[in-house]
Amino acid sequence: MTTTPGTPAIELKGVSKRFGKNFDIAARLARRASAAFGKSPKDLTVRAVDNVDMTIRKGEVVGLVGESGCGKSTLGRMVAGIIQPSEGQVLWQGRDITTHSTQEARVAQLKIQMIFQNPYASLNPRLRVAEIVGEAPRVHGMIPRGEFDSYVDAQLRRAGLDPAYKRRYPHQFSGGQRQRIGIARALAVQPEFLVCDEAVAALDVSIQAQILNLFMDLRAELDLTYLFISHDLGVVEHLSDRVFIMYLGRIVEQAPAEEIFARANHPYTQALLAEVPRIETRKKQFAGVKGEIPSPLDPPSGCHFHPRCPHAMARCSIEVPALREIAPGHRSACHLNG
Amino acid sequence: MSDVTLDVRNLRTHFFTRAGIVRAVDDVSFTVWRGRVLGLVGESGSGKTVTGFSIIGLIDPPGRIAGGSIFYQGADLAKLTEREMRDLRGNRIAMIFQDPMMTLNPVLRIDTQMIETVQAHAKVSRAEARTRSRDALGMVGIPSPDERLEAYPHQFSGGMRQRVAIAIALLHRPDLIVADEPTTALDVTIQAQILAEVQKLAATYGTALIWITHDLSVVAGLADEIAVMYAGKIVETGDVGTVLDRPLHPYTQGLIGSVPSRNKRGSRLRQIPGMTPSLLDLPQGCAFRTRCARADAACQSDPGITEPVPGHALRCFHPLLEVTA
Numbered sequence: 286m287t288t289t290p291g292t293p294a295i296e297l298k299g300v301s302k303r304f305g306k307n308f309d310i311a312a313r314l315a316r317r318a319s320a321a322f323g324k325s326p327k328d329l330t331v332r333a334v335d336n337v338d339m340t341i342r343k344g345e346v347v348g349l350v351g352e353s354g355c356g357k358s359t360l361g362r363m364v365a366g367i368i369q370p371s372e373g374q375v376l377w378q379g380r381d382i383t384t385h386s387t388q389e390a391r392v393a394q395l396k397i398q399m400i401f402q403n404p405y406a407s408l409n410p411r412l413r414v415a416e417i418v419g420e421a422p423r424v425h426g427m428i429p430r431g432e433f434d435s436y437v438d439a440q441l442r443r444a445g446l447d448p449a450y451k452r453r454y455p456h457q458f459s460g461g462q463r464q465r466i467g468i469a470r471a472l473a474v475q476p477e478f479l480v481c482d483e484a485v486a487a488l489d490v491s492i493q494a495q496i497l498n499l500f501m502d503l504r505a506e507l508d509l510t511y512l513f514i515s516h517d518l519g520v521v522e523h524l525s526d527r528v529f530i531m532y533l534g535r536i537v538e539q540a541p542a543e544e545i546f547a548r549a550n551h552p553y554t555q556a557l558l559a560e561v562p563r564i565e566t567r568k569k570q571f572a573g574v575k576g577e578i579p580s581p582l583d584p585p586s587g588c589h590f591h592p593r594c595p596h597a598m599a600r601c602s603i604e605v606p607a608l609r610e611i612a613p614g615h616r617s618a619c620h621l622n623g
Numbered sequence: 624m625s626d627v628t629l630d631v632r633n634l635r636t637h638f639f640t641r642a643g644i645v646r647a648v649d650d651v652s653f654t655v656w657r658g659r660v661l662g663l664v665g666e667s668g669s670g671k672t673v674t675g676f677s678i679i680g681l682i683d684p685p686g687r688i689a690g691g692s693i694f695y696q697g698a699d700l701a702k703l704t705e706r707e708m709r710d711l712r713g714n715r716i717a718m719i720f721q722d723p724m725m726t727l728n729p730v731l732r733i734d735t736q737m738i739e740t741v742q743a744h745a746k747v748s749r750a751e752a753r754t755r756s757r758d759a760l761g762m763v764g765i766p767s768p769d770e771r772l773e774a775y776p777h778q779f780s781g782g783m784r785q786r787v788a789i790a791i792a793l794l795h796r797p798d799l800i801v802a803d804e805p806t807t808a809l810d811v812t813i814q815a816q817i818l819a820e821v822q823k824l825a826a827t828y829g830t831a832l833i834w835i836t837h838d839l840s841v842v843a844g845l846a847d848e849i850a851v852m853y854a855g856k857i858v859e860t861g862d863v864g865t866v867l868d869r870p871l872h873p874y875t876q877g878l879i880g881s882v883p884s885r886n887k888r889g890s891r892l893r894q895i896p897g898m899t900p901s902l903l904d905l906p907q908g909c910a911f912r913t914r915c916a917r918a919d920a921a922c923q924s925d926p927g928i929t930e931p932v933p934g935h936a937l938r939c940f941h942p943l944l945e946v947t948a
Contacts, residue, residue: 352810353781459898460667489666489837489899494881494892501891516810519840523883523892542888560815562840564882567864569844571818577780578810 291343294510300373302334333359335534346511348525356534365399365480398471402483404463408455415451444469461492482514518561533589540615550617553590628831629655634691636677645902647673649855658829662846669852671835675801680708714744717792721804723784727776734772759790782813803835854910861935871942917941
């Protein structure tokens, strides 16, 4: 599935997000005192996302892959405008969201919607389904007077739910149906861009297939652009046009989906691909990348992956490798590429 | 085939709830051999976890084993008293759970928990128990086990915690380990590390494993035999290669078709219509018939177990015999 390169829908330029601890006065005094004695106080800032550039063109499905704590959800939330970046810009259709007027910002934010991992936690348990799905479009004046019911019915039907259930509460639905409610809610405000954060991770295989098919149908029907965040490489491979691999806050490799699964360049991507269990394998000799994912509070110097990398050289612990183009559309951040 | 470690025959575990009898496990039979891995696969609510809990005797009221036998070294586990079961549990038969944060006591150090487990089944000194604990931690690949013994569970990462749980399960070199979704919560690279340890274990000590999971891909690479559960019954069982390459039951085939990596990129996934039925209100006869494309009037009666190909058993009136997957 290839799309003609369209205009950029979302552009991230040097986006970083830091989460720091707010020190109370005693902690601040203690830190200043220890600094006065020449000891540098321990930095308690997590660089969840570190200087990320990303362009997602209209109509594209971009997969973002990484393990827990790599910052993929934080990145997704910045794209969706739920949190603001500490540095850098998020451009929606070429314009910085933060420079929009309030009215424009609201329109832009409506155009980017998010679908969350846990349909149990992301639906208000005290609201009926009709209210969950219909609240946002009503507040934003998208529903003509007196058409609330038919509007909600249409949204539910599009997400594969029977409108007869709209008087029910979320707990009366199964996991797959709840995720459909989440999808109906996101689509109700007529977005152009969906950020799906592990949207199928909590679902059973057969239900996951139903939801993935729904995503693909909706893409064709509504001309949607997706940022699909997942740790499941199988799902990402199936759905995406392009894939970004993230490790400890940085993008380490990006390429068209076929390219990355055929010719992974970064040692981390290679390790990740080697360890993905596949249904075709029999009696596989599991090995595992050695070591643990380091704490983002204290990431390794240079290339974050060097302590676990089988090809690490002296240079890797000193110098951060730049994300360089190694083939058309294929960029990798590794010193092995020269 | 070499010696049998566990033989489950016609196991029925039912929950007698106010809303009715939930037949969570209904006439389940399988065998686990020494040093081999059985993958018990199914979706949520299929009864795979209850099967595991039945083996290790952890079924609480309103549930109970309503029939069938679980033979372990000639004894029927289903008929043992709680005291006799206690001697076996954690000793000859161990369990690893999905969430190690829930199974490790958060207020006790690792050494306390491990030494307690050793001394529960072996009359050894504290020092000896500590040595055994340290060795077990080393065996599952925990660096500097001496220091880590003195840590609390929250000081470990998720993967390390699961290793500790596995080390505890290994303390008495059990004959059988029941592992319930042990790597589901872990990242891919960490999962591979754990799977590598498990393979080593089965090969080195001849430990038999029941690996309960919803992830067909993990079972494909790890298990020797596979049993697919649906609505409390094993619908298909056999050698991993045979079942996954040539599934005969429409449900197994649907399940395999749902896995994205099997499909052509970007194509629609083959989906199973509908959803898992409630165990309180199962369709009569074959529980899968309401979702099955091949179902007809015959499916309204209960399909018994047939073995159209030797070593490959299933419950279906209309197996996909002529279809080559």
